[in-house]
Amino acid sequence: MNIKAINLNLSYGSDDILHDINLEINAPKIYGLLGRNGVGKTSLLSLIGSFREPTSGQILINGEEPFENARLMQETTFMYDKDYTGETDPPSRILKDINRYRPHFDLEYGMELLSKFKLEGKKSIAKLSKGKQSAFNVVIGLASRSPITIFDEVYLGMDSPARDIFYKELLKDQQMHPRIIILSTHLVSEMDYLFDEVIILKEGRILLKEPYDEIVSRGVTVTGSKQAVDEFIEGKEILNEEQLGDTRSVTIYGNLSDAEQVRAMEIGLHVGPVSLNDLFIQLTKGEE
Amino acid sequence: MQKPVSYLKVGYDLFYVQLTWTFWALGIFLLINISRLIFLDYVDSYYSGGYISANIYMLVIGIIAINFLPYYVENGITRKNFFLGNVLASIGLSLVIPILIYVISFFEELIVHNFTSIVLRDHTLEDVVEQVTTDIDGNIIGEIIQSIILTPFINPESHVVLSLALFSLHIFAFYIIGWMIGAAFYRLRLIGGLIFIAIGLAFILIKDSMIRLVLDIPLFQNLKVLANFPENLAFPSVFIIILVSIILIHFLTKRVAIKI
Numbered sequence: 001m002n003i004k005a006i007n008l009n010l011s012y013g014s015d016d017i018l019h020d021i022n023l024e025i026n027a028p029k030i031y032g033l034l035g036r037n038g039v040g041k042t043s044l045l046s047l048i049g050s051f052r053e054p055t056s057g058q059i060l061i062n063g064e065e066p067f068e069n070a071r072l073m074q075e076t077t078f079m080y081d082k083d084y085t086g087e088t089d090p091p092s093r094i095l096k097d098i099n100r101y102r103p104h105f106d107l108e109y110g111m112e113l114l115s116k117f118k119l120e121g122k123k124s125i126a127k128l129s130k131g132k133q134s135a136f137n138v139v140i141g142l143a144s145r146s147p148i149t150i151f152d153e154v155y156l157g158m159d160s161p162a163r164d165i166f167y168k169e170l171l172k173d174q175q176m177h178p179r180i181i182i183l184s185t186h187l188v189s190e191m192d193y194l195f196d197e198v199i200i201l202k203e204g205r206i207l208l209k210e211p212y213d214e215i216v217s218r219g220v221t222v223t224g225s226k227q228a229v230d231e232f233i234e235g236k237e238i239l240n241e242e243q244l245g246d247t248r249s250v251t252i253y254g255n256l257s258d259a260e261q262v263r264a265m266e267i268g269l270h271v272g273p274v275s276l277n278d279l280f281i282q283l284t285k286g287e288e
Numbered sequence: 289m290q291k292p293v294s295y296l297k298v299g300y301d302l303f304y305v306q307l308t309w310t311f312w313a314l315g316i317f318l319l320i321n322i323s324r325l326i327f328l329d330y331v332d333s334y335y336s337g338g339y340i341s342a343n344i345y346m347l348v349i350g351i352i353a354i355n356f357l358p359y360y361v362e363n364g365i366t367r368k369n370f371f372l373g374n375v376l377a378s379i380g381l382s383l384v385i386p387i388l389i390y391v392i393s394f395f396e397e398l399i400v401h402n403f404t405s406i407v408l409r410d411h412t413l414e415d416v417v418e419q420v421t422t423d424i425d426g427n428i429i430g431e432i433i434q435s436i437i438l439t440p441f442i443n444p445e446s447h448v449v450l451s452l453a454l455f456s457l458h459i460f461a462f463y464i465i466g467w468m469i470g471a472a473f474y475r476l477r478l479i480g481g482l483i484f485i486a487i488g489l490a491f492i493l494i495k496d497s498m499i500r501l502v503l504d505i506p507l508f509q510n511l512k513v514l515a516n517f518p519e520n521l522a523f524p525s526v527f528i529i530i531l532v533s534i535i536l537i538h539f540l541t542k543r544v545a546i547k548i
Binding site for chain 2: 042046050051052053067068069070071073074075076077078080082097098100101102103146
């Protein structure tokens with residue numbers, strides 16, 4: 001599958017949400033979509049999921065517009081933080097119904113996930129806690145096995161053990177059934193290891209789209225004695241600082257030259273990678 | 289890529305779900321009818337009572353039908369296939385409900401006649417329709433309410449097929465008009481929705497008057513102008529109103545954004 005956005009714009013009335021988005025997603029990998037609140041993550045994902053149409057520009061899946069395209073719409077699953085108020089069926093019943101519509105749906109896997117997330121009871125989904133409802137959204141998204149699967153913040157209500165099950169299942173199932181998975185999240189430091197590629201939105205525009213490894217090499221963490229670190233980082237852009245006793249750890253933006261790396265080693269500093277979260281905070285600063 | 293889900297499958301599923309609701313509704317109507325039989329001496333037959341309740345029931349489930357749309361789009365079904373499917377489902381419901389009510393009524397009458405001395409009034413509804421028309425003349429609110437609850441009636445004993453067909457036509461029109469109002473609220477929010485309530489009520493009044501013309505039942509005073517309407521066009525006009533409503537639903541929903 002291939003997703004392509006060409007000069008994509010979206011406005012709600014006079015409110016401009018997305019500006020001139022150009023983006024291409026080709027490989028069946030896990031993409032992390034990051035951005036501050038209100039930058040248009042959900043809007044962009046709704047366009048891919050055919051929930052709405054762009055104001056101008058195009059969104060193409062395999063070269064065709066997905067909106068109202070029956071063949072393409074069935075290949076895309078867009079899970080969001082859904083409100084189940086008024087729903088009377090238990091999770092297992094809902095899965096059976098979805099199985100009627102989703103061409104790649106694996107009902108057996110879905111049922112297995114229900115028991116992993118302890119959702120196999122007869123209680124209606126509306127009566128379950130917010131966290132369980134979120135877990136159910138995760139189950140639908142995984143069991144649908146759609147070539148394009150989008151999770152828009154569905155895991156927010158889940159407790160950490162449940163999220164951990166989700167991450168493990170996601171990686172395991174992705175290995176067996178590779179597909180394009182887009183995860184939009186605020187839980188950056190918790191989920192960064194899942195991402196093959198990272199897309200950051202800022203003020204309705206794509207700020208960057210890079211493989212995870214490349215993006216985290218945009219900065220380094222230097223750890224060592226307070227004095228040595230302070231000396232070494234002079235004049236550099238600091239993303240984050242932490243200190244424990246005499247040990248100081250500073251995250252700086254930008255790469256170190258070979259000479260700087262050698263010098264760091266000489267003065268006994270440990271040089272490590274930067275966390276995606278620190279970079280994310282730095283890159284999306286100044287939006288308020 | 290696999291063949292997409294057809295509107296026939298969507299239609300079947302929507303019919304099944306709404307039929308399940310209908311069984312509940314008919315069951316509740318029956319309980320009310322039975323309790324009236326226990327406490328009152330003269331009771332309308334289940335058919336006469338159902339004729340009134342089904343109109344309101346179909347209007348209500350029509351209004352909430354738009355809530356199925358997000359579910360289907362989420363599951364990869366196009367708006368168009370949902371639209372076509374639900375038109376089929378509503379036709380199916382409109383055909384099945386009168387038959388179900390007729391059959392239940394038939395058995396109820398059989399039991400009541402053989403085992404009790406209660407008198408079931410069946411013919412009264414026709415009289416009521418005419419009677420109320422003269423009673424509320426000139427009161428537009430009363431006329432609208434009557435158009436919704438007391439639609440023109442043909443006694444099943446005089447002509448069963450015609451009676452059932454008219455019943456189906458009424459409830460189908462109510463469902464479609466309800467669906468149109470629901471779709472307008474979903475797409476156009478409050479103001480647009482309110483405008484469509486007005487359009488819907490106008491459609492109900494016109495539909496009701498056209499059938500009155502066909503059945504030779506007096507028109508409401510406020511709608512007396514319609515008396516000059518060519519009688520041979522009255523019946524086709526009912527279908528035109530339904531068709532216009534269906535087309536409006538299509539335009540309201542065909543490119544609608546799913547709210548999340």
